[in-house]
Amino acid sequence: MENSIYIGLSQQMALKRRMDITANNIANMSTTAFKNVHPLFEEYLVKDPKATDMSYVQDYGVYHDKTEGAIQQTGRPLDLAISGNGYFTIETDNGNRFTRNGNFKLDPDGFVVTQNGGYLLDEGGDRIQVSEEQPDIEIAPDGTVNLGIEETKKIDLVFFQNEQLLTQVGNGYYDAGNIRPRPSEDAKVLQGSLEQSNVQPILEMTAMVDILRTYQAAQKLLDAEHDMQMKSIEELPSIQ
Numbered sequence: 001m002e003n004s005i006y007i008g009l010s011q012q013m014a015l016k017r018r019m020d021i022t023a024n025n026i027a028n029m030s031t032t033a034f035k036n037v038h039p040l041f042e043e044y045l046v047k048d049p050k051a052t053d054m055s056y057v058q059d060y061g062v063y064h065d066k067t068e069g070a071i072q073q074t075g076r077p078l079d080l081a082i083s084g085n086g087y088f089t090i091e092t093d094n095g096n097r098f099t100r101n102g103n104f105k106l107d108p109d110g111f112v113v114t115q116n117g118g119y120l121l122d123e124g125g126d127r128i129q130v131s132e133e134q135p136d137i138e139i140a141p142d143g144t145v146n147l148g149i150e151e152t153k154k155i156d157l158v159f160f161q162n163e164q165l166l167t168q169v170g171n172g173y174y175d176a177g178n179i180r181p182r183p184s185e186d187a188k189v190l191q192g193s194l195e196q197s198n199v200q201p202i203l204e205m206t207a208m209v210d211i212l213r214t215y216q217a218a219q220k221l222l223d224a225e226h227d228m229q230m231k232s233i234e235e236l237p238s239i240q
Contacts, residue, residue, distance in 0.1 A: 004221075004225050005222060005225055006054075007054060007056060008218050008225070010044075010058075012219070014039075014041050015211050015218070017039055019212075021038070021039050021062065022204055022207050022211065023208070024037065025037060026204050026208070028197060028199060029197050029199040031172070032101045032102075032103050033069060033081075033099070033194070033195045034069075034172070035066055036065040036197075036200075037063070037168075038062065038064075038065065039059070039062055040059075040060040041057050042060040044056040063164065064163065064166075065198060068083070068084075069195045070196045070198075071083065071190060071196070072196050076192060077138075077139075077191060077192065078103075078104040078137075079102060079191070079194050080102030080155075080189050080190065081102055081190040081193040082157070082187050082188070082189060083187070083190055084186040085184060086100075086157040086184035086187025087184075088100070088155065088157065089120075089121045090114060090120060091119040092116075092118045092119075092173070094169075096121070097118065097173035097175060098158065098166070098173065098174045098175075098176060100195055101172035102189075103115055103194060104120060109129065111127050111129050111130075112127075112128045114171075114172075116171045118173070121155075122154055122155060122156055123153075123154045123155075125156070139155070139189055139191045140189070141188040142154070142188070142189070143189045157184040157187045157189070158182060158183060158184055159183075159187065161182070165177070165179055166179070
């Protein structure tokens with residue numbers, strides 16, 4: 001009888017994990033370039049030669065929905081959205097990171113940085129610095145930046161063969177680990193725009209209600225199993 005309780009608990013643990021991920025999606029529905037996350041589960045089969053095999057639920061990982069979010073025009077010269085398959089390359093204290101969040105600004109030295117202070121890099125791996133004489137830079141769809149000093153640089157736009165292998169590390173950054181990025185051929189930079197989150201709030205709220213009801217149903221089964229065990233314990237002495 002204890003086996004059924006363990007199986008029910010494994011289901012509830014999976015539902016809790018799914019609820020946490022769904023809540024995080026809803027919390028980030030207004031976060032620039034945020035990608036919807038879905039949990040992945042698999043069956044964990046415990047073989048018992050003397051009884052029926054038991055099937056548990058095991059947390060396998062997550063799947064990131066890489067569907068492009070809606071593009072919103074802002075009019076700010078340093079708001080950059082990527083149309084197509086691509087990421088900006090950002091220099092951080094922990095090494096290079098990658099993001100589609102193009103909400104950039106200028107630091108006191110004129111370098112183009114993210115809201116968290118990471119430096120936007122060009123194709124040569126150098127930081128992009130803007131002349132103080134012409135702060136309103138122009139950026140072409142291919143990522144070419146007019147620095148206003150008869151010099152141009154090209155933003156490093158990259159893509160990955162399997163984006164699911166990227167690790168989300170917060171602040172809109174992804175860590176590629178040992179995966180080598182490749183130059184993106186179809187990505188286009190849209191100046192004065194930002195990519196919105198691809199989270200669909202109505203679907204996420206519906207999923208949250210479904211998770212709650214499933215959890216409650218599993219709890220009722222566990223309560224019934226517990227009551228049956230307690231009744232068996234109470235009646236066992238009288239049978240003996």
